Amino acid sequence: MAAGSEATIPKILAAGAGGEEGEHAKPFTPEKAKEIIMSLQQPAIFCNMVFDWPARHWNAEYLSEVLHGKQIRFRMGMKSTSTVPQFETTCSYVEATLEEFLTWNCDQSSISGPFRDYDHSKFWAYADYKYFLSLFEDKTDIFQDVKWSDFGFPGRNGQESTLWIGSLGAHTTCHLDSYGCNLVFQVQGRKRWHLFPPEDTPFLYPTRIPYEESSVFSKINVVNPDLKRFPQFQKAQRHMVTLNPGQVLFVPRHWWHYVESIDPVTVSINSWIELEEDHLARVEEAITRMLVCALKTAENPQNTRAWLNPTEVEETSHEVNCCYLNAAVSAFFDHCRTSKVVEIQTLRTYGDHMKKEEFSVCDHVEVGQTGSQNLTTGIGKLEAASHFGPDLVPVAQRSEEPSSERGGMFESDGKDFVDKDGEHFAKLRCAKRQQIMSNSENAVEEEIVSNTTAVPSQTFISTDDLLDCLVNPQVTRIVAQLLIQRSL
Numbered sequence: 284m285a286a287g288s289e290a291t292i293p294k295i296l297a298a299g300a301g302g303e304e305g306e307h308a309k310p311f312t313p314e315k316a317k318e319i320i321m322s323l324q325q326p327a328i329f330c331n332m333v334f335d336w337p338a339r340h341w342n343a344e345y346l347s348e349v350l351h352g353k354q355i356r357f358r359m360g361m362k363s364t365s366t367v368p369q370f371e372t373t374c375s376y377v378e379a380t381l382e383e384f385l386t387w388n389c390d391q392s393s394i395s396g397p398f399r400d401y402d403h404s405k406f407w408a409y410a411d412y413k414y415f416l417s418l419f420e421d422k423t424d425i426f427q428d429v430k431w432s433d434f435g436f437p438g439r440n441g442q443e444s445t446l447w448i449g450s451l452g453a454h455t456t457c458h459l460d461s462y463g464c465n466l467v468f469q470v471q472g473r474k475r476w477h478l479f480p481p482e483d484t485p486f487l488y489p490t491r492i493p494y495e496e497s498s499v500f501s502k503i504n505v506v507n508p509d510l511k512r513f514p515q516f517q518k519a520q521r522h523m524v525t526l527n528p529g530q531v532l533f534v535p536r537h538w539w540h541y542v543e544s545i546d547p548v549t550v551s552i553n554s555w556i557e558l559e560e561d562h563l564a565r566v567e568e569a570i571t572r573m574l575v576c577a578l579k580t581a582e583n584p585q586n587t588r589a590w591l592n593p594t595e596v597e598e599t600s601h602e603v604n605c606c607y608l609n610a611a612v613s614a615f616f617d618h619c620r621t622s623k624v625v626e627i628q629t630l631r632t633y634g635d636h637m638k639k640e641e642f643s644v645c646d647h648v649e650v651g652q653t654g655s656q657n658l659t660t661g662i663g664k665l666e667a668a669s670h671f672g673p674d675l676v677p678v679a680q681r682s683e684e685p686s687s688e689r690g691g692m693f694e695s696d697g698k699d700f701v702d703k704d705g706e707h708f709a710k711l712r713c714a715k716r717q718q719i720m721s722n723s724e725n726a727v728e729e730e731i732v733s734n735t736t737a738v739p740s741q742t743f744i745s746t747d748d749l750l751d752c753l754v755n756p757q758v759t760r761i762v763a764q765l766l767i768q769r770s771l
Contacts, residue, residue, distance in 0.1 A: 307331075309433065310674035317435020319675065320464065320533055320556065323667040326478050326522060326678035329434075329531040333468060337428035338441070339529065342471040343448055343548045347381035349422065354378045357408040359401055360453065366509035368456040370500065371592050372493040377401070377408070381448070384408060388450050388548060407544070409453035412594060413446040431554055434466060434531075439554065447551040454543035457487065457501040461564045461756075463555040465534035469526040472546030476532065477505050478522040478678060479539040484756060486519040487539055491754045492747050494575045495592035496568055499756055505541045524678040526551075532678075536560065562618045566763040569608035571754045576604055578753075582746045590747075612766060 310331055311319065319327075333339060357377045360369045379387075379397040387398035387408070398408070419425050419441070426441035457477070479487060488502040503513050510517060525545070526532050534540060536558055576599040579590045587599065597603075671677050752758065 311670070313433055313435040313437075315435075315670075316433065319667045319670055320434060320466070323533065324535055325480075326476075326524070326535060326538060327533050327671070328524065328526070328676040328678065329533065330529075330674050330676065332433060332531055332674075333430075333529060336430055336433075336468075338468070338470065338552060341428070341550060341552070343381060343385055343550055346446075346448070346550070347385060349425065350381055350418070352380050352382075353418075354380060355384075355410050355413065355418075355448075357384060357410050358453075360407050360409070362405055362407055362452045364507055366504050366507050366512075368500070368502070368504045369454075370456055370493050371495075371594070372589065376593070381410075384410070384448070384450075385548070403450075407450045407452035407454075409447070409449040409455075409544075411447050411449070411453075411455065413448070415441040415444050415446065418446060429468070429552055429554075431466065436556065441552075444552050444554045447549070447553070449544040449549050451544055451547050453549070454541065457503060457505045457539055457541040459484075459489075459499050459537050459539045460555065461497040461499065461537075461568055462561045463558050464536045465532075465553055465555055467526065467532040467534065467551055467553040469528050469530050469532070470550040470552060471528055472544060472549030473528070474526045474549055474551065475543050475545050476522075476524050476526060476678070477541040477543075478524075478534070479505075479519050480522075481537040481539075483519045483539065484537075486515045486517075488513050488516070489756055490747070490751050491571055491575055492579075492590050492750060493592045494572070494579070494590055495594055496572060498592070501539065506543070520680050522678045523681045562615050563760075563763060563767075565611040566608070566615055566766065567756070567759040569604070569611040570759050570762050570766075572599075573601070573604040573608055574754050575750060577601055578746050578750060612770060615767065616770070 311329075316329070316332070355378070357379055358371060359375045359377055363369075377397050383396055383398065387396060387401070387403060390403045401408070415426060415429075423442075426444075429441040429444050431439035431443070457479075459481070489499050490502050491499065493500065503509070503516055505516075505521070508516050524532070575590075580587070580599065583589065591599065668677075
């Protein structure tokens, strides 16, 4: 395939084509789908799983009628080729109805409309992170149109979901979610996903400014990276896929992702699935919140908008954050008491090289089960990979030229990466993971060496520079473990 060309998972697999809805059974039972989700360690596309969902027909026009005049907040961004990410703190915002958005998106907006200051040819609009509970507060029956129970989560529907509506070019900057894994149902239009595995964290230059609970941002615009400023990014393993209507993308825990709308109108629905590891992650997030708010507030008490994401509406005082941290630690121990033994991933090196350790509320734990548990987990991962095929397509790593332009990237339709039992992809993924773990351990050392070979252009260390070190995800993991050990 020539560089710059693009092949996506065939659309016929997305919508359950080949007959009317209901003519064929779904490829996975809810129990099997959940088993796959809980064991799979790489992104994958579920096909032919939502053809009977009422939400399958939720295009923007339909939603405009359902919401009939409800004001929605749209984030406005520039259609630019800058190497700097467009964080939410740098965007402007518009309160408008979906009908007004659709009119503007057809380039027919009048000078009196809410989008009057935004040239459609230069700006994109994104109604992102719209929780069903607040969006459809007086139409709760509509929650039943989304049926995550088909993926093994009984009772889960629109009430635990979020809606995303965007124009061409609308995107979320590259980030990872601290909590859970993610299921994303593409309803209208197409979105291109750029994904990077957790072990690439050192190469993504993580930052917590702007601050948003549960979101770790990358300093890099991954579709147009500044490789002189961020040279380690060249080592990152980019995975790409175009998500078509009717498909559901599974994003595993802590996978970085950048998502962009590539059609005039896109509509997506997602739900974050809670995981066992979230109990410790909440302690880490509480530590991060306390440090970021304390240092940034001290730096400039009157200007929180410069560093606090617009989605953060809770009070950020030190007293409140102390309560938040204590509550997170207490909740962690409450969970320990109910589950008796809790597995905690413990950092071995700066790279995302993890080993498993077990903590207990008691002084002694039954560690004899550890080997069998790890073996079971490993078998589960291979079994999940064995289901790869036309109804579960892995998002594969893509080759790309060392260039800052998109033309050097191309995608796969997923078919070449699956053999008879799916084992080929699982082994390839495991080998790549081992290789990158070794590489990432030396990332900081290499960065220091490369930076000291030239005279630094700037010696001033800002508050943000300090925070990038203090609340690096791998640092807060260690601090959280120390706090928990002190409390035992």
